[in-house]
Amino acid sequence: MKVFVTGASGHVGSAVVPELVRAGHQVLGLARSDSSAKAVRSFGAEVQRGSLDELDVLRQAAASADAVIHLAYKHHEMNTGDFAGANDADLRAIEAMGEVLTGTDKAFIGTSGTLMLAFSDVTDVGTENDPSTKGPRAEAENAVLALANFGVRSSVVRLPPSVHSSLDHAGFVPALIAIARAKGRAGFVGDGLNRWPAVHSLDAACLYRLAMEAAPPGSRLHGISDEGVPFREVAQAIGQNLNVPTVSVKPEDAADYFGFLAFFVPVDNATSSTRTQELLGWNPVHPGLVDDINEGHYFTSAAS
Numbered sequence: 227m228k229v230f231v232t233g234a235s236g237h238v239g240s241a242v243v244p245e246l247v248r249a250g251h252q253v254l255g256l257a258r259s260d261s262s263a264k265a266v267r268s269f270g271a272e273v274q275r276g277s278l279d280e281l282d283v284l285r286q287a288a289a290s291a292d293a294v295i296h297l298a299y300k301h302h303e304m305n306t307g308d309f310a311g312a313n314d315a316d317l318r319a320i321e322a323m324g325e326v327l328t329g330t331d332k333a334f335i336g337t338s339g340t341l342m343l344a345f346s347d348v349t350d351v352g353t354e355n356d357p358s359t360k361g362p363r364a365e366a367e368n369a370v371l372a373l374a375n376f377g378v379r380s381s382v383v384r385l386p387p388s389v390h391s392s393l394d395h396a397g398f399v400p401a402l403i404a405i406a407r408a409k410g411r412a413g414f415v416g417d418g419l420n421r422w423p424a425v426h427s428l429d430a431a432c433l434y435r436l437a438m439e440a441a442p443p444g445s446r447l448h449g450i451s452d453e454g455v456p457f458r459e460v461a462q463a464i465g466q467n468l469n470v471p472t473v474s475v476k477p478e479d480a481a482d483y484f485g486f487l488a489f490f491v492p493v494d495n496a497t498s499s500t501r502t503q504e505l506l507g508w509n510p511v512h513p514g515l516v517d518d519i520n521e522g523h524y525f526t527s528a529a530s
């Protein structure tokens with residue numbers, strides 16, 4: 227199949243594009259700069275130059291493909307306070323690509339986060355049956371799923387807050403390591419028993435491919451291999467590898483310690499992927515979050 231991939235140059239894209247190419251698919255990857263184009267080519271894909279804001283480019287590329295995987299997201303804008311702008315751009319991109327896919331039965335795989343379940347007041351282990359009713363990316367997630375009512379084989383992959391591997395240079399784990407290094411201690415909030423789900427980037431990539439090949443329309447898919455790692459275990463692994471103490475941070479001091487991550491760190495977000503694994507025969511095989519942190523690659527990369 228010919229697959230148009232937005233965000234092809236990013237962390238998840240750098241796992242998804244090679245996975246698609248290895249499986250014999252032809253990939254057209256969106257790139258907004260020369261350096262992104264170079265990265266996309268190095269993964270074995272052709273390049274579609276353009277940005278998320280060039281909606282005609284997105285429409286044309288989506289129409290030319292047999293399937294679309296949408297990974298691009300304005301993280302820089304989100305991290306610098308313009309969460310609303312990042313979500314608005316995401317929604318407009320989804321609408322533009324959805325428009326040209328309407329009535330084609332082609333696959334459109336969108337990306338959301340399991341954190342939406344925590345924001346949607348899911349207090350038990352979140353499942354694929356739980357809708358995202360609140361949270362910054364709920365509207366975009368539901369817009370992708372709604373395309374299933376208009377002749378698009380649309381589905382959403384919900385990723386956990388930590389997609390981890392040696393391909394991860396700017397996600398939450400490198401950010402937590404950078405904070406711990408700067409503060410000289412690795413923090414968790416309160417008792418640190420709140421749980422974070424996680425997945426290895428290469429397992430996530432396999433799920434995107436399976437979703438594109440076979441997910442039924444309207445599927446909510448969970449890219450989760452660790453159902454819920456107590457956050458204090460994540461902090462302990464970081465502390466041990468940096469050789470700094472692991473400490474509890476009071477909730478009222480979390481913003482000062484974690485900066486923008488204070489919004490995410492204390493969230494209890496245990497999430498299951500049992501239905502996804504059964505539906506698509508997906509079988510995550512790569513190391514879990516704590517083992518991956520302990521492999522050491524995060525502590526030798528320039529980003530952390």
Ligand SMILES: NC(=O)c1ccc[n+]([C@@H]2O[C@H](COP(=O)([O-])OP(=O)(O)OC[C@H]3O[C@@H](n4cnc5c(N)ncnc54)[C@H](OP(=O)(O)O)[C@@H]3O)[C@@H](O)[C@H]2O)c1
Pocket residue numbers: 232233234235236237238239256257258259262276277278279297298299300301337338339385386387388389390396397398
């Ligand atoms: N990684 C995680 O732990 C995690 C967790 C939950 C959800 N997610 C979601 O998974 C998706 C992929 O994440 P990621 O980790 O791969 O992110 P990433 O490494 O930050 O990559 C983001 C991608 O989006 C592209 N992009 C950003 N702004 C753009 C714009 N204005 N026009 C065109 N392309 C633009 C980037 O292109 P450049 O190379 O040019 O910058 C890059 O290819 C995102 O929706 C993300 O929010 C990720």
